[in-house]
Amino acid sequence: MKSWMIYEKIQELKRHKLNKSQTSKALGIDFKTVNKYWDMPPDDFAIARQNAGCRRKKADIYKEYVVECLQKYPDMTAAQIYDWIKEQTGKKDLEFQERAFRNYVAAIRKEYDIKKPEHTRQYEATEDPPFGKQAQVDMGEIILETASGRSKKVYCFGMVLSNSRQKYGLWREKPWTTRSFIEAHIKAFEFFGGRPQEIVYDQDKVLAVSENHGDIIYTDEFQVFKETIGFSVFLCHGADPESKGRIENVVKYLKHGFAEHRIFEDIDSFNEACIAWLERTGNGKVNETTKKIPAEVFALEKEYLIPVSEYGFEKPVNESITYQVRKDNVVLFHSNRYRVPKGTYSKGKKVYMITEGGEVSIVDASTGEIYATHPISAGKGELIGSATNDYREKSQSLKELEADVLSKFNDSESAGKFFDELYHQKQRYYRDQLQIVKKLFLEYDGRFINKALSYCLERDIYSAVELKSATAYLFSFEADKNKTEKPGKVQLPEKYRGGSPEKRDLRIYEDAMKGGAMNG
Structure with a gap:
């Protein structure tokens, strides 16, 4: 209806002897739209409108994935889905612009009646400080789903340069302590190439221990860090979003x-994925407030940052003392027994007991692996x-386990390449990665696993979890390919109903839409 009204107004102004430029300004529409409809007969316009309703949109090759995301996460933004598509396809640029994609996602929400929750908070604008003057820091936390389907809370540290809006993010599995908080600063300064x-x-x-009308008492370790590095601190008052609005938005x-x-x-x-996301997105x-790309402005601001010399930590006093892991997988410390995962014990196993912030971490004396962290008991x-x-099969050597897993693949050379790179990238978790693949052969036919291996190698994906996801997808793809949906009812493909969606390359969807989907 709106298009008909625009068409009629264009024709009316044309009859009143206005030219195309005058008509464009009078109606507030693009000149190309006026030029398109200027000499078009009403019958041709009606046909064009009908064809437009049937025309395939460029984003339709990802429609299945968009629906899956919105059904699973109704609060997901179009910008995040757009970024996920770029990440999973490996494409720097998509066939359509993000602005058009927002409209596409809005249409999908309307078609499937998926409403987005709304949250509102009031802020007041503040002036940007000069280059190199200020950064803002804050922390946050979020609960995520793990590969095993469980929930896990992770904690983030964010720093943003107030002028350029260049951002840095770091994640950890435990709440921030003073020491880890300082380490995050050091990594941020390395990322930026200096400090504000x-x-x-x-x-x-x-x-900070306390803040009494401007008299701030910092924790001892942070006080030493602040004085050594040399930056000044601005500590916000409570309920003061304007002072730290930039970092709140970043977190x-x-x-x-x-x-x-x-x-x-x-x-x-x-x-690693977070750093890649920062670079990509x-x-x-373009920042919605400054209307500039942070990375481009940062190229100027980084010249104003102050170089930071290497900062060293004092070695914990109790790290020089080793403790024995007992056969029942406990460590005796200060007259109490602290558990480590079942299977940790081996003859002569030594650990350090590192205390910090009311907790004690049990750390392998040889490899530095953290076996467990517990509250210190009085x-x-x-x-x-x-x-x-959590039995880790310590009795079986890593090489024996690896040889056992490799023997299950048809192409041992390709499998060897996969596991060599997997060991290089995830050395601390290599045993666990091998266990995942070993169990995979108990759950699926080997032909699906071998195809999934080829899929991962072609895309430089080195993860047992991703191999498992690809195997599950190929299995479900073959199971579903002969099934058809009931006509007249919009619904998700069967492989997406219920359960947790696997992360997979979206080029599968593109191939499927073109009629060239892989055969089982």
Whole structure:
């Protein structure tokens, strides 16, 4: 109806002897639209309107995936789905612009009646400080789904340069301590190539003990760090969003633009994905407030940052003392027994007991692997920690386990390449990765696993979890390919109903839409 009205108004102004430019200005529409309809007869316009309703949209090759995302996560933004498509296809640019994609997602929401929850908060605009003057820091947390289907809380650190809006994010599996908070600063300074003059913080126990009318008492370790590095601190008052609005938006962006709805595998790969997202999206897209690309402005601001010398931590006093892991997988420490995962024990196994912030971490003396972290008990003779079935098959050597898994593949050379790279990328988790693949052969026919291996190698994907997801997809694809949906009813394909969607390359959808989907 709206298009008919525009067409009629164009024709009316044409009859009143206005030219195309005058008509465009009078109606407030693009000149190309006026030129398109200027000499078009009414019958041709009606046919064009009918054809437009049937015309295929460029984003339709991803429609199945868009519906899947919105059905699973109604609060998901079009921008995040757009970014996920780019990430999973490996494409730097898509066939359509993000602005057009927002309209496409809005139409999908209307078609499937998927409403987006609304949240509102009021802010007041503030002036941008000069280059190199200020950064803002804050922390957040979010609960994610793991590859095993469980829920896991992860914690983020965010820093943003107030002028350029260049952002940095870091994630960890445990709440922030003063030491880890300082380490995050050091990594942020390395990422930016220097530090600002001032950093804005919210009031938090990891950096300040108390704040009494301007007399700030910092934690001892943060006080030493601040004085050594030399930056000044601006500590926000409570309920003062204007002072730290930029970083609040960044933490929200990290949580809901990057992390939300992702499947958590391990913290290292999660942080790697976050840095890639910052380069691709967080710092690579136009900022809605400044209307500039942060990375481009940062190219100027980084010249104003102050170089930071290497900062060293004092070695914990109790890290020089080793403790024995007992046969019942406990460590005796200060007259209490602290559990480690079942299977940790081996003859001569030594660990360090690192205490910090009321907790003790049990760390392998040789590899540095953290076996467990427990609250420090003030009692005597207590057994600390819950029983676990996390048996890691320590009795079987890693090489034997690897050889066993490799022998199950048809192409041992290709499998060897996959596991060599997997070991290089995830050395700390290599045994667990092998166990996932070993169990995979108990759950699926080998032909699906071998096809999934080829799929991963072609796309440089080195993860046992991704191999499992690809195997499950290929299996479900063959199971569903002969099934048809009932006509007249809009619904998801059967493989997407219920359960957790696997992360997979969206080029599968493109091939499917073109009639060239892979055969089972």
